[in-house]
Amino acid sequence: MSAREDILTAVRRNVPRPAIPLPDVPSLFPLNQGKREGVLASFRKQLEVMGGKSFEVADATAARVKITELFPAAKVVCSAVPEVPGTRRIKDVRNPHDLNDVEVGVIRSHLGVAEAGAVWLTQEDLVVNALGVLSQHLVVLLDPAVIVATMHDAYQRISLAASPYGLFMAGPSATGDIEGVIIHGAQGARSLTVLLVANHA
């Protein structure tokens, strides 16, 4: 018999009885639900806890100015966002290896989660997935209107099977593996900045 058949047969023989019913996962647990400013404030606070930063900016122009202000010396700014040209368009990148020199990656997220301080990014947002992890620094544009309260809300709004890759990113890459000292930029981005800007596109 194949490994598959052997395993399934063994599992069928051994599943514990009685069978336990599947509980509903209610979308209870409201976190400041109904109060937009509460959700935004807690998103910003939690993002900071996770080691990220956030700024409110007025529009796309202000976002471009802010990126230049944050990274004045950056030579390679690779952007997946139409309103921020950067120095390289992600659409022109074919091979993930070509992103190794990126100093600042710019991406738009379409979902934020307040309780986790996380932004949701998919292959469609990143175009080349490695942009999210090979860039030395990341700037993520997020419309405050798309921030939800909890992970329960977030999972209701995303369609996982629709994209081969999607991640909740909460702050920059981090490690505490040497004596518990928290260090940002272990392997992925050294910093994560969220620019809160309304999306009129």
Added chain:
Amino acid sequence: MTRAVDPEGRAERFIALEEHEATHDRLVWGMRQHRDQAVAAVPEWEELRELASQIKEHTLTHLDQYLEQFEQNATKLGTQVHWARDAEEHNAVVYDVLHGHGVKSLIKSKSMLQEECGLTPYLQRRGIEVTESDLGERIQQLSNEPPSHIVVPAIHKLRSDVAELFAKELGTDPKNSDPHYLTESMRNNARPRFLKADAGMTGANFAVAETGGFVVCTNEGNADIGASVPPLHIASIGIEKLVPRVRDLAVFIRMLSRSALGAPITQYTSHFHGPRRGGELHVVLVDNKRSERLGSPDFWHVLKCIRCGACMNTCPVYRRGGGLSYGATYSGPIGVILDPGFDLRKYRELPFHSSLCGSCTEVCPVKIDISEQIYTWRRVVIGNGLLTITKRVGMTALGTTLAHPTLFHAAESLGETTLKILPRAVLYNPLNPWGKHREMPTVPRQTFRHWYLENRRKL
């Protein structure tokens, strides 16, 4: 015959390194404290625990159906699904895929399952260069040691140990033990390895039956680099990792990092559904005694484990003795109940490497009855005649004494007198490990029973 690991001896050697022991205890207990703060900030925590437990129990009691559903949906997404009965078969399947793609260099993110299977040495013997990319795991790989903790693999090491190791292995400055410097050195060492790798491997924290995808949680983002840079991604998934629905993920993701480190979420919670653009994705569904465990009424609940490490962080024995004292892939209370299921003879001492205080059960986010299982494993060890001779003699004598009131009172009175006059050597000798690091309490003038009999008469 398999030689039993000696957790007491190993713990003793760790405790002898006073600075290591104290630092380890402080750091591990610190994680427990952070966990408590994070949990206190979630008013519905107990509801989440109950939900998590029920979802896992439901899945495990319908596991065959969910495995088939997962396979079907994963295949539809273009993922190639493999099955492996045991560790050896898992390694062979992985090697076949790698060999078929001409892979010479592999970048790995942390996977306890791959540790369990001994994948890295297996591949290295066949000429594939394997690099662990999680910082703690790489430290352990360079030290030729297994992880000592399932979340922070090198937590038993001091920064000076890492400085010495990196100086030898990576050519860093041996005098510089600043964790920032050491982490940066590893980043710079690992980056070219990510770029050079022909394949990336990950484990999985959760696999979702209704979508056929899986979730990997890391703080470094190393799994994401391994999955997004090389063209080939292989994930090893234990069959117990399934959850039925996407909405179930919310429950577990909310609990995992809060339980582990006190953070609301890991920095990267990544979902893989089919191959990325220009890539290839394989998953290996691994049994390796899980289906056998499923059939054990006493022990199947351990399959609910989400590998958060909360039980280790709270365990007084783990904190003092360190993770390497267990001599096994899994350490701490979860190791005590997992390891004997893999090899009872080898790990027969582990169920006694516990104070049975029950703190592990209290912090477990999926409500595994860990301390009950530790106790039950003791009975299994005894039932199989595997109790060591010193424990057997002592336990039998104690059992007889406690079961007979007359004998007990005689022993009590004897103890009352003899403890005052016996030379220390009777208790503190090499034949009695109990006497190590312990002092007997001062003996009261009389036993409670004597006092009671006397005073009641007066009333």
